Amino acid sequence: MTQPVPETAIRIQNMQKWYGDFQVLKNIDFEVMTGERIVVCGPSGSGKSTLIRCINRLEQHQEGSIVVDGIELTDNTRNIAAVRQDVGMVFQQFNLFPHLTVLENCILAPTTSRGVSTEEAKKVAMKYLERVKIPDQAHKYPVQLSGGQQQRVAIARALCMEPRIMLFDEPTSALDPEMISEVLDVMVDLAQTGMTMVCVTHEMSFARKVADKIVFMDAGEIIEKNTPEEFFNNPQTDRAQLFLSQLLKS
Amino acid sequence: MTFDISVITDGFGLLLAGLGYTLLICGVAVPSGFIIGALCALGRMSGIWWLRWLVIGYIELIRNTPFLIQVYLVFFVLPLFGLRLGGVTVGIITLAVYCGAYFAENVRGAILTIPKGQTEAANALGMGYWTIQKRVIFPQMLSYLIPTTTNLTITLIKESAILSVITVPELTYQAQVVIGRTFAPVEIFTAIGLMYWGLNSLVAYGLKRWERHASRYLVIPKTSSKRTVTPLNDMAGR
Numbered sequence: 001m002t003q004p005v006p007e008t009a010i011r012i013q014n015m016q017k018w019y020g021d022f023q024v025l026k027n028i029d030f031e032v033m034t035g036e037r038i039v040v041c042g043p044s045g046s047g048k049s050t051l052i053r054c055i056n057r058l059e060q061h062q063e064g065s066i067v068v069d070g071i072e073l074t075d076n077t078r079n080i081a082a083v084r085q086d087v088g089m090v091f092q093q094f095n096l097f098p099h100l101t102v103l104e105n106c107i108l109a110p111t112t113s114r115g116v117s118t119e120e121a122k123k124v125a126m127k128y129l130e131r132v133k134i135p136d137q138a139h140k141y142p143v144q145l146s147g148g149q150q151q152r153v154a155i156a157r158a159l160c161m162e163p164r165i166m167l168f169d170e171p172t173s174a175l176d177p178e179m180i181s182e183v184l185d186v187m188v189d190l191a192q193t194g195m196t197m198v199c200v201t202h203e204m205s206f207a208r209k210v211a212d213k214i215v216f217m218d219a220g221e222i223i224e225k226n227t228p229e230e231f232f233n234n235p236q237t238d239r240a241q242l243f244l245s246q247l248l249k250s
Numbered sequence: 251m252t253f254d255i256s257v258i259t260d261g262f263g264l265l266l267a268g269l270g271y272t273l274l275i276c277g278v279a280v281p282s283g284f285i286i287g288a289l290c291a292l293g294r295m296s297g298i299w300w301l302r303w304l305v306i307g308y309i310e311l312i313r314n315t316p317f318l319i320q321v322y323l324v325f326f327v328l329p330l331f332g333l334r335l336g337g338v339t340v341g342i343i344t345l346a347v348y349c350g351a352y353f354a355e356n357v358r359g360a361i362l363t364i365p366k367g368q369t370e371a372a373n374a375l376g377m378g379y380w381t382i383q384k385r386v387i388f389p390q391m392l393s394y395l396i397p398t399t400t401n402l403t404i405t406l407i408k409e410s411a412i413l414s415v416i417t418v419p420e421l422t423y424q425a426q427v428v429i430g431r432t433f434a435p436v437e438i439f440t441a442i443g444l445m446y447w448g449l450n451s452l453v454a455y456g457l458k459r460w461e462r463h464a465s466r467y468l469v470i471p472k473t474s475s476k477r478t479v480t481p482l483n484d485m486a487g488r
Contacts, residue, residue, distance in 0.1 A: 056373075056374055058370055058373060058374060081376060081378075084373065084374060084375070084376035085376045087374075088374070088375075089371075089374040091367060091370070091371060091374075093365075093367050095365075095367040095368060095370065095371035096371075097368065097371070097372075097386055097390075098390065098467055098468070099389045099390050099467045100467075108375075108377075108385060108386075109372075109375035109376060109377055112377055112378075112381045112385060113375070113376045113377050113378065113381065114376075141467045142467075143467065143468060143469075143470055144470055154371075157375070158374075158375070161375060161376065
């Protein structure tokens, strides 16, 4: 009996990006299968965030191709809108809408860009707020929540659009050490549901626990792609070895 | 020197009519100016170079010339092109165009205070440009915009007195009419001074309340601290 071939969720081929004269991403080739969990790591300024921001066109690439769920990202605004409906994103600074309550944050996009009724959107929002263990805060404003709670709301808000892919851009970097684990727990839980995930993070315990593949970047290039076991125990490049040794020291 | 209050009471009907015109002119011109300003702010921040320069030209021209000269020019130049408008219409148009230039900069400043991450998050959620402006950016702008709008509105209500030079029957003009009849400038100018002060105080109060409402999400509610209050009769026994 043949195994079903996993679908490709994201395919990036020979992608290049410049800021003016400075090339921030060079020859990026990588593929994410549906249900796969990828952790992108590397030193500061290596282009990790820029790379995942290209996946939902918050950043524009100049050469090469990015295909998300079979849709190529070009200047075509319909394609961009279609991809954004399918791809959720969680930011380092949470970026919750401060003038809206937690529940209003969660229902705004489904009601305005998907045409979901308010009642239906509220039901879905409460389901995801329960999943991130924060339903009792639904009527509070973001300013009344801790950083960890805000980030969990941000995850719930992204999930309310029922995305097929989730992007995480250093979701724990702005949090106190005590709050990191509550966010990571939610992410681990999400990974166990089979969600396709691309996470930029320095949380190596998370990477070990959930990643199917680790992508290591330096100076705008992917210099190593490996399973977590191989990456941690037997890094293939000197740069990755140095990075891991620095990380373990800290 | 005597202060004859009857001069004010006798001319109060005219002064009240003048106040009505001041309210009408400002009530139409200020919101219109706000709309002009908001559109100009978006134009100035757009990627269309000629629109940016057009808006910058308008703002600089209006801000760097006296309002009095603008009023005279519109009032005397438009008839040369066959366009004869009444004083009130000219007043509303010039005041709206004048305050539009100031509102444009206020709105632009308020938009710039909203962190870029807000637009990015809304974009990432698949929301469209106008929905983002209306539901994400504009409501947050209000808490920054209302204080500057309050200042500008108060200034404009006072500036509207200049329209008396083109015979707009607003408060200052009517005061001059009453003074012409009674030769009592001290009483009448004191009266309209108080009327301007009362009107501006009301406007400032209303806008302050709106500001508080628009900024309510920025305030962390105080946790209910249980203060123990000693009953008065207990204190009496000490």
